[in-house]
Amino acid sequence: MTNNYLENFSLKSYNTFGIDVKCRYFIEVESIEKLKSVLEEKISPSIFILGGGSNILFTHDYPGLVIKINIKGKQIEKEEGNHVFVKVHAGESWHEFVLWTIENGWGGLENLSLIPGSCGAAPMQNIGAYGVEIKDVFVRLEALHRESLEVHTFDHEACHFGYRESVFKRDLKDQYIILSIVYRLSSMPRFNTSYGAIEEELEKMGVKEKSLKSVSDAVIAIRQSKLPNPIEIGNSGSFFKNPVIQKSAFDALHQTYPSMPYYKVEEDYKIPAGWLIEQCGWKGKVVGNTGSHAKQALVLVNYGDATGEEVIALARAIQASVKAKFDIEIEMEVNIV
């Protein structure tokens, strides 16, 4: 065997939910060459690709090989007028990458500060926050085909980005490993602070003139005030997607609940799942080792020794009560393994 695999390895510190499951084999790869060699070696027929582990809920021991992508590197690809094309490799930490772009004065990612996870995972579900999604500045990515071991390039269109969606979660699921991504950032940034809470936070901070750093600091402060830090309390951010409902259903609900928050999405309406869950009485509720977070009902947490099964049972109970009260189905956003 060319590569050294760890056996019966605990993934507890490799998933932000902090679920203690084991995988049969585990290996970290720092280069494309090593990744190819591991794939060629085929030590197990089932392979799971791990990035930052921040959007995963493990529900059982994994019987196959887990490959942790640790391929690092970030550089300017080219500059064109006021635009900088930046290439980042999959194993870089997302937040550290965002901070690096801010230090260099390149705008576009500041609203996405402090999102846990790795750069390779970001396009998988088109990460987004505070009115910005990565698709807004995405140019292309390179990904390794798991069978042919060829590197393929995907432009914006080929990625089929949607709300927390991409082709890599759907039609091409489990077929590719994202290696690097190119973003088009701006050296003359325009700030996107229309998301109410950011303006409020900037005011609280006494900011007169906005900068990439101050917008990032505001986003960090908002996230820290609402979202549990996975280092302290295990979680995977939003557990569910915000449901999108049609006008007729919206009108009826809005009449019953005039204070219900919503965002208009073309002809439809997106309703914050956190609000729906709170209305059903789950916010802050502790159920065994798990629960819905007290400051943001959309986030399910692990208070210590939760199992994935326990979290799933809670998630199902929440889905059922939202369905019963509002006749709305909320879909899980986290990947269940």
Ligand code: EPU
């Ligand atoms: N709300 C409640 N109760 C709650 C939580 C929220 O009433 O327990 C209400 C809030 O008062 C507000 C509205 O719901 O009126 C929206 O809340 P928030 O701004 O916190 O955003 P969200 O829609 O709940 C989404 C993303 C987050 C992202 C924030 C900010 C999804 C599934 N989640 O949450 O993303 O940080 O917007 O842009 O779209 C993630 O994906 O892991 C994540 C944290």
